[in-house]
Amino acid sequence: MNTLKTGMLLAAMTALFMGLGFLIGGPKGAMIAFFVAAAMNLFAYWNSDKMVLRMYKARQVDETTAPNYVGIVRELSARAGIPTPKIYIIDNPQPNAFATGRDPEHAAVAATSGLIGMLTPEELAGVMAHELAHIRNRDTLTMTVTATIAGAISMLANFALFFGGNRNAGGFIGTLALAILAPMAAALVQMAISRTREYSADAGGAEISGNPLWLASALERIDKAARRAPNEEAEANPATAHMFIINPLNGRGRDSLFSTHPATANRVSALREMAQAMAQAAGRRRN
Structure with missing residues (x-):
């Protein structure tokens, strides 16, 4: 995600925040919302x-507390050509993972205990390579800032609904409409940037790990398991869903309405095509 796209994203989120501020307090409310958004x-x-x-109550780990997991991340970071990020574990049965941080020098990766316990070392390497690709692509700043602002928009929308908003700014109907539509618009912005970014990180992760099929296998297993294990922290903070490798809200059917992730089957298909292309290229080099 380049600087221009990041700027456009933040501008769109700020505009939504200001619109809700206008609903609640008119022009003064919009101005206050602008300064709050800038500070945010x-x-x-x-x-x-x-x-x-x-x-997510993540706890940092090292070679002493999680030697296999940390060793995989360190090796993959060297292959990716980036500094080893801080490494965390989230005590949660749902298999999932995400990366965060403003740049590769200030990054972190987090995997759930469910993920580490369920996957083979090769599949875990595929997942963590995907997260390191996000860091190398500098997606993580956009991901974390978007989660923060989208969450604030949802909170302000609830505030507008509860207090009724500025009666001179469209009345109750206008308040109701924007209070409902603003979080939906924020979700659509997240969807627009997240789906393309996931395909890019899948390809980058496959290149870093050296085997696209490791990630393909992991995605299939994670997707099935995530549907059976709701992530309560994610359900309470849905604005962060786009950060995970698989939608953490999959545990409840209604959460798929505004999914920030492309269909897992499509991602797996793309990875298998990539593996086939890599095998063909390797065969040509041998000949």
Whole structure:
């Protein structure tokens, strides 16, 4: 995600935030919302990764506490040509993972205990390579800032609904419409950037790990298991769903309405095509 796209994303989120501020307090409310959004963007740039890790009660680990997991991340980081990020485990039965941080020098990866316990070392390598690809592509700043602002938009929308908003700014119907539509618009922005980014990270992760089929196998297993194990922290904070490798809200059917992830079957198909192309290229080199 380049700087221009990141700027456009933040501008769209800020506009939604200002619109809700106008509903609640008119022009003054919009101005206050603008300054709050500016402060929030600055705060999110420096602290959103820490907020997300704290939200999911992630604990940092090292070679002593999680030698296999940490060893895989360190080896893959060297292959990716980036500094080894801080490494965390989230005590949650749902198999999942995400990356966060404002740049490769200030990044972190987190995997759930369910993921580490369920996958083979090769599949785990495929997943963590995907997350390192996000870091190398500098997707993580956009992911964490978007989660912070989208969550704030949802909170402000609930506030507008509860207090009724500015009666001169479209009345109750206008308040109701924007309070409902603003979070939906924020979700659509997340969807638009997330689906393309996931395919890119899949391809990058396959290149880093050296075997696309490792990630393909992991995605199939994670997707099935995630549907059977709701992630309560994610359900309470749906604005962070786009950060995970598989939609953490899959445990409940209604959550698929605004899924930020492309269909797992399509991702697996693309990875298998990539594996076939790599095998054909290797065969030509041998000949």
